[in-house]
Amino acid sequence: MNKKTFNTQEFLKELGNDLIHDFEKASRATTPGIKGGVREFGVKQKLESVLPKMIGIGSGCIIDTSGSASNQTDIVLYEKNICPIFSINDDPQATYFPCESVIAVGEVKSDLGTKEIRDAVNKIASVKRLKRFTEDPLSFRRLNSTTVDNSGLDWRFDQQNNYYDQIFGFIICKKFTLKPETTMKHFLEACQKNPPYLSPNALISLDDGLILFANGQLSTENMSDSNNIISYKHPQGEFQYLLHKLITVASNWRTTDAVPTENYIIGDAHKKPITVSNILEF
Numbered sequence: 001m002n003k004k005t006f007n008t009q010e011f012l013k014e015l016g017n018d019l020i021h022d023f024e025k026a027s028r029a030t031t032p033g034i035k036g037g038v039r040e041f042g043v044k045q046k047l048e049s050v051l052p053k054m055i056g057i058g059s060g061c062i063i064d065t066s067g068s069a070s071n072q073t074d075i076v077l078y079e080k081n082i083c084p085i086f087s088i089n090d091d092p093q094a095t096y097f098p099c100e101s102v103i104a105v106g107e108v109k110s111d112l113g114t115k116e117i118r119d120a121v122n123k124i125a126s127v128k129r130l131k132r133f134t135e136d137p138l139s140f141r142r143l144n145s146t147t148v149d150n151s152g153l154d155w156r157f158d159q160q161n162n163y164y165d166q167i168f169g170f171i172i173c174k175k176f177t178l179k180p181e182t183t184m185k186h187f188l189e190a191c192q193k194n195p196p197y198l199s200p201n202a203l204i205s206l207d208d209g210l211i212l213f214a215n216g217q218l219s220t221e222n223m224s225d226s227n228n229i230i231s232y233k234h235p236q237g238e239f240q241y242l243l244h245k246l247i248t249v250a251s252n253w254r255t256t257d258a259v260p261t262e263n264y265i266i267g268d269a270h271k272k273p274i275t276v277s278n279i280l281e282f
Helices: 008-026 032-050 114-128 180-191 238-252 260-266
Strands: 055-063 073-079 095-098 102-108 140-142 168-173 202-205 209-215 228-232 254-256
Touching: 008 032, 008 238, 032 055, 032 073, 032 102, 032 238, 055 102, 102 114, 102 238, 114 168, 114 180, 168 238, 180 209, 180 228, 202 238, 209 238
Parallel strands: 055 095, 102 168, 168 202
Antiparallel strands: 055 073, 073 102, 140 254, 202 209, 209 228
16 A cells, blocks of 8 residues: 655645746736735735634734834734734725734835835834833733733833844845845845834745844844844745744744733723713613
């Protein structure tokens, strides 16, 4: 009897190759808007086919409780079972996600040059500037969990200094239009225009490899903990790297203890006294 096997590595390699073909097909579209939409759809479709179902995938803007909003974002990964979504006429351009439930955001480009780098870096920075609401920085929860951890340990929630309290940001493209070392230079220059904690966590080219911040030769999560940037081809594939990283973030990184349904749907109404207008005794 023949032994039946299934090789997940080969499956994911083929999925990554399919994504490259999707990018190539998108280039045949007649307008930049259509091209961009086709590329975004391909990335979302491939991610959704593999990522755990607790992770929702959409497009739109990210908001916080102060009313601030990010730029429109190509890919939004969010807590599917927790996150309320506010959409005007189901238009992705006018769909809003509370930052407390956003896991990661991504910018999708076809050919990545200097202009595209600056645009993507600034869009991700506009997301990371948002403040996740908390009344107690010693109280937090893991992403995709409603269980609050307030053990009293001095491991306070801090978006600026703790990378695992931030929204993960990535840029994905088919290829670099410049040499990798030149792309690295322009990527660093774009990131240096913002505070280090606002930098993207990864730049991914399906053809040319990864660009990551690093300390020595060890990759770090963003510019805050780094003294250089590195470029290399991932041995298992760039799409596989992204999948693994997103699952790690969704399973292990933190957000504030406040579940968004309370702050964004009823606001602070639960803190105000209720004035009863009528009473019917029975």
